[in-house]
Amino acid sequence: MNRPPDAFPRLPRSWWLKHRYFKAYMLREATVLPLIFFLLCLMGGLWALYRGEEAWAAWLVFMRSPLVVALNLLALAASLYHAATFFVLFPRVMPLRLGRRAIAPQAIVAGQWVGVMIIGLLFFWLFGRT
Amino acid sequence: MSQPRPSSRQAFDEPLWWLLFSAGGVCFAVLLPATILFFGVLAPLGLLPSNAITAERMTALVFSLPDLAAIGALICLPLFHAAHRCRHGLLDLRLGNDGINKWFMYGLAALLSFAALSLVALGLWR
Amino acid sequence: MTHRALSIRRYLPDQDQASYWQRYEVPADDSTSLLDALHYVKEELDSTLSYRWSCRMAICGSCGVMVNGIPRLGCKTFLRDLPHELRIEPLAHFPVARDLIVDMDVFLDHLAAVKPYLIEDAAVGTFDPAAPTPHRQTPAQLARYRQFANCINCGLCYSACPQFGLNPEFLGPGALALAHRYNLDSRDSGKQARMPVLNRHEGVWSCTFVGFCSQVCPKHVDPAAAVNQGKVEAAKHTLIALFKG
Numbered sequence: 482m483n484r485p486p487d488a489f490p491r492l493p494r495s496w497w498l499k500h501r502y503f504k505a506y507m508l509r510e511a512t513v514l515p516l517i518f519f520l521l522c523l524m525g526g527l528w529a530l531y532r533g534e535e536a537w538a539a540w541l542v543f544m545r546s547p548l549v550v551a552l553n554l555l556a557l558a559a560s561l562y563h564a565a566t567f568f569v570l571f572p573r574v575m576p577l578r579l580g581r582r583a584i585a586p587q588a589i590v591a592g593q594w595v596g597v598m599i600i601g602l603l604f605f606w607l608f609g610r611t
Numbered sequence: 612m613s614q615p616r617p618s619s620r621q622a623f624d625e626p627l628w629w630l631l632f633s634a635g636g637v638c639f640a641v642l643l644p645a646t647i648l649f650f651g652v653l654a655p656l657g658l659l660p661s662n663a664i665t666a667e668r669m670t671a672l673v674f675s676l677p678d679l680a681a682i683g684a685l686i687c688l689p690l691f692h693a694a695h696r697c698r699h700g701l702l703d704l705r706l707g708n709d710g711i712n713k714w715f716m717y718g719l720a721a722l723l724s725f726a727a728l729s730l731v732a733l734g735l736w737r
Numbered sequence: 738m739t740h741r742a743l744s745i746r747r748y749l750p751d752q753d754q755a756s757y758w759q760r761y762e763v764p765a766d767d768s769t770s771l772l773d774a775l776h777y778v779k780e781e782l783d784s785t786l787s788y789r790w791s792c793r794m795a796i797c798g799s800c801g802v803m804v805n806g807i808p809r810l811g812c813k814t815f816l817r818d819l820p821h822e823l824r825i826e827p828l829a830h831f832p833v834a835r836d837l838i839v840d841m842d843v844f845l846d847h848l849a850a851v852k853p854y855l856i857e858d859a860a861v862g863t864f865d866p867a868a869p870t871p872h873r874q875t876p877a878q879l880a881r882y883r884q885f886a887n888c889i890n891c892g893l894c895y896s897a898c899p900q901f902g903l904n905p906e907f908l909g910p911g912a913l914a915l916a917h918r919y920n921l922d923s924r925d926s927g928k929q930a931r932m933p934v935l936n937r938h939e940g941v942w943s944c945t946f947v948g949f950c951s952q953v954c955p956k957h958v959d960p961a962a963a964v965n966q967g968k969v970e971a972a973k974h975t976l977i978a979l980f981k982g
Contacts, residue, residue, distance in 0.1 A: 489830075489832060489905050491705075491902075491903065492705075492830075492899060492902040492903050494704055494705050496899055496902065496903075497703065497899070499806060500806060500807070500949075502947075502949050502952065503899065503947070503949070506947050506948070506949075507700075507703070510696050510699070510700050510703070510945075511700070512639075513639075513692065513693035513696045513697060516639060516643065516689060516692075516693055517690075517693050519643075519646075519647055519651055520686055520689060520690060520693070520723075522650075522651065523646075523650065523685065523686060524686060524723065524726070524727055524730075526650070527673065527682075527727060527730045527731070528730060530666065530669055530670055530673055530674075530734070531730050531733065531734050533666070534666040534667075537666040537669065538666070541654070541655070541664075544650070544651070544654065544655040545655040545656075549651075549655070550651070550652065550655050550656065553647055553651030553652055553655075554651075554652060556643075556647050556651060557644060557647045557648055557651065557652060560639060560640070560643045560644045560647055561644055563636070563639055563640055564639075564640035564641070564644065567636050567637070567639070567640045568640060570946060570948075570965070573959065573961070573962035573965065573966075574633075574962065574965040574966060574968070574969065575966075575969065576966075581877060593640070593641065596641045597640070597641055597644055597645070600641060600642050600644075600645045601644070601645040601648070603645070604645040604646070604648070604649045607672075608649050608654075608659055608660075608663040608664060609649075609659065609660070609663070610660065610663075611660040611662070611663075618937065618938075618939065619933065619934075619937065620937060620938070621933060621936050621937060621975075621978075622936055622937050622938045622940070622942050623936075623975050623978070623979070625936075625938070625942040625971075626936075626968075626971060626972035626975045626976070629942070629968055629972065630972060699945045702903070703899065703903070703945070705903065
């Protein structure tokens, strides 16, 4: 067979810009970037707490700087976008059954959102009350 | 057409990375929104009660045995989740060599996880 | 009856090493499928155009092409549902043989590698019509793999998969979905033979759940779900291998 020279043209680096679906995929993958920033903040908090009261106060000041707040707002949005995309994958990767009946995927997705709410309430119970 | 014989090497390490990635994904999705909301947004904006996160209260809360598990779920597993996605993101963008990227990413996640857990353990011991 | 413009990516290796776009005007109404439009080009306008087709009813899986960058079956795609400007290309990620015809040997090799057929433990005896031994299967056992059994090997999922585009050694959605389909079949005992093929970097572990394969699948097989259920199985396979040493 006459084979063109570029029999298996490798995808260009920009392949994901060609389609809306792939952009959404890359956005999903990129949610970990603000997450990493927040995790490093959290670890800084741990370190500050270990060092003592003054360091903790300095950490709180750092967390108040507008850029940090903006990045953490981004991280919050990213965590919710990640949740929305991750929860729908769960029933597809692990279809659960109750006895002989399969549990509806919508029920599994809803259950996970309930989990998010419960954790939110737990944090409110821990830190939101006077 | 004769394809080169595919490698039959078993990827025995991948299940570990994938399980850590999946567990971290669940933590990122379920636990992190509230964590980010309270510590990244509400506390800095002064929207929490003034005595909620004082150094004294946080020290008692963080340097405790159950908190080792909490740090595992809030920091370590999400770190491995992030490492996995970064590694595959580099593959998607055809950057670097996966053999190196892989150990760099998971190595960094393991190192930071160890640091976080050690801090709690040290605080506990003190 | 209106007229629609169709830009087709031509490639005639005996005339030119490079591909080029050619524009055709075809009549279309509400019932005109993309395959009908290609037939019109071939029969009325330009007999040099090459494309594959057979059944016209989304079961043979041979008329897959890229429509504005998305893999679709020509027979299951109607011009009424598409934007006015149409760009038709051969399926992505495969070597092009001529015009809209691609060389699918890689896909077929990957398919053969996962042994997509029932494998029996016991040696198959000669069929005795006096005492036939049927393979019994309950509806519940059938339900476990049924969705994944609808694959028609059209290859659209391979053209939708960036991981296959980045690395043609990746077994890909179709082959992995069929491997999972046979692993789930109560009559099959070939899982032992398939798992070492799946548990490779080029097996299930190259998948990042982009999920576009499942979007374009004309038979709603959801190969992305099958591949990722395959990861769970590969993890179990690894654990067992570790304990056995």
